[in-house]
Amino acid sequence: xxxxxxxxxxxxxxxxxxxxxxxxxxxxxxxxxxxxxxxxxxxxxxxxxxxxxxxxxxxxxxxxxxxxxxxxxxxxxxxxxxxxxxxxxxxxxxxxxxxxxxxxxxxxxxxxxxxxxxxxxxxxxxxxxxxxxxxxxxxxxxxxxxxxxxxxxxxxxxxxxxxxxxxxxxxxxxxxxxxxxxxxxxxxxxxxxxxxxxxxxxxxxxxxxxxxxxxxxxxxxxxxxxxxxxxxxxxxxxxxxxxxxxxxxxxxxxxxxxxxxxxxxxxxxxxxxxxxxxxxxxxxxxxxxxxxxxxxxxxxxxxxxxxxxxxxxxxxxxxxxxxxxxxxxxxxxxxxxxxxxxxxxxxxxxxxxxxxxxxxxxxxx
Amino acid sequence: xxxxxxxxxxxxxxxxxxxxxxxxxxxxxxxxxxxxxxxxxxxxxxxxxxxxxxxxxxxxxxxxxxxxxxxxxxxxxxxxxxxxxxxxxxxxxxxxxxxxxxxxxxxxxxxxxxxxxxxxxxxxxxxxxxxxxxxxxxxxxxxxxxxxxxxxxxxxxxxxxxxxxxxxxxxxxxxxxxxxxxxxxxxxxxxxxxxxxxxxxxxxxxxxxxxxxxxxxxxxxxxxxxxxxxxxxxxxxxxxxxxxxxxxxxxxxxxxxxxxxxxxxxxxxxxxxxxxxxxxxxxxxxxxxxxxxxxxxxxxxxxxxxxxxxxxxxxxxxxxxxxxxxxxxxxxxxxxxxxxxxxxxxxxxxxxxxxxxxxxxxxxx
Numbered sequence: 001x002x003x004x005x006x007x008x009x010x011x012x013x014x015x016x017x018x019x020x021x022x023x024x025x026x027x028x029x030x031x032x033x034x035x036x037x038x039x040x041x042x043x044x045x046x047x048x049x050x051x052x053x054x055x056x057x058x059x060x061x062x063x064x065x066x067x068x069x070x071x072x073x074x075x076x077x078x079x080x081x082x083x084x085x086x087x088x089x090x091x092x093x094x095x096x097x098x099x100x101x102x103x104x105x106x107x108x109x110x111x112x113x114x115x116x117x118x119x120x121x122x123x124x125x126x127x128x129x130x131x132x133x134x135x136x137x138x139x140x141x142x143x144x145x146x147x148x149x150x151x152x153x154x155x156x157x158x159x160x161x162x163x164x165x166x167x168x169x170x171x172x173x174x175x176x177x178x179x180x181x182x183x184x185x186x187x188x189x190x191x192x193x194x195x196x197x198x199x200x201x202x203x204x205x206x207x208x209x210x211x212x213x214x215x216x217x218x219x220x221x222x223x224x225x226x227x228x229x230x231x232x233x234x235x236x237x238x239x240x241x242x243x244x245x246x247x248x249x250x251x252x253x254x255x256x257x258x259x260x261x262x263x264x265x266x267x268x269x270x271x272x273x274x275x276x277x278x279x280x281x282x283x284x285x286x287x288x289x290x291x292x293x294x295x296x297x298x299x300x301x302x303x304x305x306x307x308x309x310x311x312x313x314x315x316x317x318x319x320x321x322x323x324x325x326x327x328x329x330x331x332x333x334x335x336x337x338x339x340x341x342x343x344x345x346x347x348x349x350x351x352x353x354x355x356x357x358x359x360x361x362x363x364x365x
Numbered sequence: 366x367x368x369x370x371x372x373x374x375x376x377x378x379x380x381x382x383x384x385x386x387x388x389x390x391x392x393x394x395x396x397x398x399x400x401x402x403x404x405x406x407x408x409x410x411x412x413x414x415x416x417x418x419x420x421x422x423x424x425x426x427x428x429x430x431x432x433x434x435x436x437x438x439x440x441x442x443x444x445x446x447x448x449x450x451x452x453x454x455x456x457x458x459x460x461x462x463x464x465x466x467x468x469x470x471x472x473x474x475x476x477x478x479x480x481x482x483x484x485x486x487x488x489x490x491x492x493x494x495x496x497x498x499x500x501x502x503x504x505x506x507x508x509x510x511x512x513x514x515x516x517x518x519x520x521x522x523x524x525x526x527x528x529x530x531x532x533x534x535x536x537x538x539x540x541x542x543x544x545x546x547x548x549x550x551x552x553x554x555x556x557x558x559x560x561x562x563x564x565x566x567x568x569x570x571x572x573x574x575x576x577x578x579x580x581x582x583x584x585x586x587x588x589x590x591x592x593x594x595x596x597x598x599x600x601x602x603x604x605x606x607x608x609x610x611x612x613x614x615x616x617x618x619x620x621x622x623x624x625x626x627x628x629x630x631x632x633x634x635x636x637x638x639x640x641x642x643x644x645x646x647x648x649x650x651x652x653x654x655x656x657x658x659x660x661x662x663x664x665x666x667x668x669x670x671x672x673x674x675x676x677x678x679x680x681x682x683x684x685x686x687x688x689x690x691x692x693x694x695x696x697x698x699x700x701x702x703x704x705x706x707x708x709x710x711x712x713x714x715x716x717x718x719x720x721x722x723x724x725x726x727x728x729x730x
Contacts, residue, residue: 027532139712154702155520155527162520165390166719173395191677269490312556314705322700335687337519337706340679347696354531 003153005365008054008086009357010041010079012231013095015067017042017118017148020350021095026059028354036365037357040086041079042066043354045096048073054086057239076104084111089364093353094119103129109136109144116356118148118349122224123233127240130233143360148352150177150227153321159339160234160327170235173237174294177227179321179344180218181291183210186318189279191311198275199268208266210321214261217252221291224304228293232302235295239302248305250275250291282308288316368729373419374722375406375444378460379431381514382483383409385715386460391424393719401730405451406444407431410461413438419451447553449476454729456722459484460715468494474501474509479729481721483513487600489591492605495598508725513543513717515592516688516708523690525599525703535600537625539659542592544686544709545583545655548575551683554644554653556676563640564633571630575686579626584615586656589669593658597667600660604667608618613670615640615656626692645655647673653681679703 013021020024022042024137029037038227039057042048047069049057058065073079083090093109094101096116102122104113106129123130123146137144163170186338188201194206202219205211211218225242232239239245251264258264282289287308292315295302309316318324323343326336342348376387387407394402404422406415412434420670423430438444440679448455457473457488459466459482467487470480471494480498488495488511502509515521528535541547553566560566567584570576590607597604604610616629623629647654652673657680660667674681683689688708691701706712 024532058452116715152532153525153527153696155704158523159520162518162716162720162723165723166716168716312682314679314682317679317682320700331518331710331716334705335685335706337703337704339520339702341692341700341702342697345696351527351531351533351696358527358530 006036006038006088007361007365008038008083008090009093010050010083010089010090011039011093011095012043012073012076012079012101013098014042014044014063015095016346017349017353018095019063020346021093021353022059022062024350024354028098028358029059037361038088039080040090041329043073046072046233050082061222063170076101077107080104080108080111080113083108087284088298089114091116091357093117093357095350095353096363097121099125105129105144106132106136109133110140110144110158112140112142114143115144116145116353116360118146118152118353120149120223120226120230124229124242126228127233127238143363145356145360146230147356148349150230151325151339153348153350153355154323154325154343154350156325156339157230157234159337160231163327163329163331164338168332170298170327171330172295172328172336173231173235173297173325174292174315174328174336175325176290176315176318176323177187177224177343178218178291179323179342180205180211180215181224182323182343183208183321185251185288185290186320188275188297189282189290191288191316193283197269198272199265202268203223203265206261206329214264216251216255216258216261216264221247221249221304222290224293228295228302228304232295235297237295237297237300237302245302245306248291248336250306277304280332288309288317290315314340315358367695371401371403371453372726372730373403373405373453373455374447374458375448375455376404376410376460376465377438377441377444378463379407379409379428380460381711382714383401383460385711386427386458386718387424387427389715389719390722393586393653393723394424402726403453405455405499406447408438408444411437415447421702428576430543441466442472443477445469445473445476448473448478451659454479456481456725456729458482458718458722460718462489470494470509471501473497474507475505477505477507478550479508479510479629479725481508481510481725482710483511483517483718485514485588485591485595487511488514489594489607492598492603508728510721510725512721513714515595515708518705518713518715518717518720519688519690519704519708521690521704522595522599524702525596525709527692528692528696528702529600530674533697535692536695537660537663537693537701538600538690539680539693539701540690541655541656541683541688542589542658542690542708542709543583543656545570545576545580546689547683547708548573548686550653550655551685553640554596554647554652554655556681558648560644562634563637564630567633572627579629581616581620581623581626581629586612586614589656589658593660593669594666597660600662602660602662602665602667610667611670612668615671642655643671651676654681655683679705720728 324340
């Protein structure tokens with residue numbers, strides 16, 4: 001049944017990113033000549049579609065078929081057994097943000113199953129897990145690609161890997177790594193000098209769908225810290241975890257224990273004064289305040305928090321919910337290599353996953 | 366002699382980019398575990414280093430060995446014979462800007478020899494050559510990578526290919542594609558409103574080494590037109606040649622026939638008035654003038670020349686001799702995906718070549 005150069009694909013997760021990915025995968029399959037991709041497994045947290053003989057899951061109407069399926073997903077270790085025994089090379093596409101799935105990457109990789117994923121957890125959790133993942137991949141030859149774990153589909157991870165692998169010396173990485181934080185500060189402290197109150201901007205961002213259901217999950221800075229952890233490790237800094245360096249939380253201490261996001265939003269206006277002062281201090285200096293992450297490679301320092309920037313600085317001039325990532329390196333000298341654009345959203349995140357899948361398939365088929 | 370997964374590398378050209386590439390290649394070989402690269406051939410236009418039994422050319426002191434070599438380079442078709450008969454897969458790294466070498470890519474590819482190169486000529490010459498190259502590669506399975514043909518080591522080609530291959534719809538590409546033009550206009554018409562006379566800025570750029578020996582080779586716009594041709598073809602526009610669309614030359618008609626670059630520079634001040642008027646017109650509109658290339662994909666229109674930009678536009682805010690390339694696509698919406706940074710120079714150009722080589726080796730070894 002396996003034809004030469006065929007690759008078996010299993011997809012876990014069919015939510016926002018997963019749906020977009022499946023649609024992009026269908027687009028690839030429709031192209032002539034298309035890569036020989038055989039979708040042999042799809043699952044959500046409650047349902048699964050697969051055939052014991054690895055025959056293809058129909059890519060059209062996967063959502064409907066999943067809804068109609070009566071098969072619960074097997075244990076993940078069984079899915080890995082299934083893929084490792086496939087008639088040709090296999091790729092596990094993890095479109096979840098699950099720590100449990102991430103923990104099994106070393107097992108999958110050690111059994112020759114490649115991994116493609118936007119899941120930050122695997123690469124920003126314990127340093128031990130990071131080492132286990134890349135050791136397993138190096139040993140078995142299976143690939144692990146995770147472009148969308150930082151900046152969604154923007155070429156961030158691939159660019160950093162190219163810099164490092166070709167022998168450039170990265171001295172500093174700096175940027176705005178959160179679409180939510182970008183939107184909040186571009187609205188709260190625009191270079192034009194206007195901008196609403198902090199609590200109003202947070203409410204507006206939530207109503208536009210730019211924040212997590214509980215905005216504190218964005219404001220605590222952990223999402224940015226996870227991305228910085230990944231980039232720092234890629235340049236060779238053995239960062240232990242995303243809490244192993246200074247991360248400024250924008251949640252007032254008093255509201256950390258609010259019972260819900262709604263209660264938090266209700267009480268937030270009482271704390272606007274502090275952010276107003278920060279904005280005013282920046283304005284007096286002819287600057288704007290932004291929420292950034294930075295890695296000083298030589299000093300082995302990673303940090304996340306508020307910084308002030310000149311109005312002409314690319315970070316100040318950012319628009320909407322865009323991300324911007326600046327790589328300072330020996331070869332690029334005083335002007336960094338900059339990548340900028342949407343760093344969140346289903347389609348662009350899925351694009352990073354699909355692009356990675358094509359790169360992996362080109363190597364293993 | 367051939368060990369498993371080894372790849373044979375032939376390098377043509379040991380000038381500015383070639384020297385940097387050879388140094389980066391030495392860096393790769395020194396790394397443990399290093400890719401199994403066997404440098405079996407190096408040549409300049411007058412000398413060559415190689416052994417009939419494919420044994421390795423010593424990477425240390427290649428320049429000295431070339432100088433001391435008494436072997437003239439064989440005909441290029443012979444070099445292709447030699448590589449096609451190598452004991453394992455081979456890659457031809459073309460670090461020249463030679464049309465003659467470019468013309469032989471289809472032959473090399475059809476015989477299974479992959480190509481890695483910064484040489485624009487192959488991809489911006491006749492559309493027939495473009496088709497021959499990619500048809501030969503598709504048929505034989507050999508790879509052809511040319512990241513540094515646009516924007517040097519900046520991730521421009523790879524990003525555009527990812528967008529297209531994952532099914533995004535690119536609507537427009539716009540940017541500053543020439544380090545020389547970038548430097549000239551950032552100095553002549555800075556956003557701060559100062560700036561010297563046009564002819565002074567051209568002289569300064571030449572004295573700093575930012576122009577070709579004859580600055581007219583930059584000012585005629587052909588270099589930018591070549592890059593636009595490559596990008597337009599990658600999004601599917603069958604552009605016939607770099608002279609098949611409007612390209613604005615900044616060489617006054619009267620000076621086209623000047624006998625030398627020096628004579629041109631001497632006479633240029635007499636023509637400053639026109640550029641001053643262009644600058645003044647832009648200033649009155651609160652804008653600055655820049656030399657840009659753009660591709661309107663839907664309208665199938667490519668053009669190169671002067672355009673005016675708001676002071677807050679990323680193209681206006683560019684610094685030094687940086688390039689900037691904006692990709693407008695369906696998935697990225699109103700804010701483009703932007704790549705920015707040094708787009709010229711030996712080290713960053715060689716970096717694009719070395720990065721491509723690693724990608725090709727990962728696929729063929």
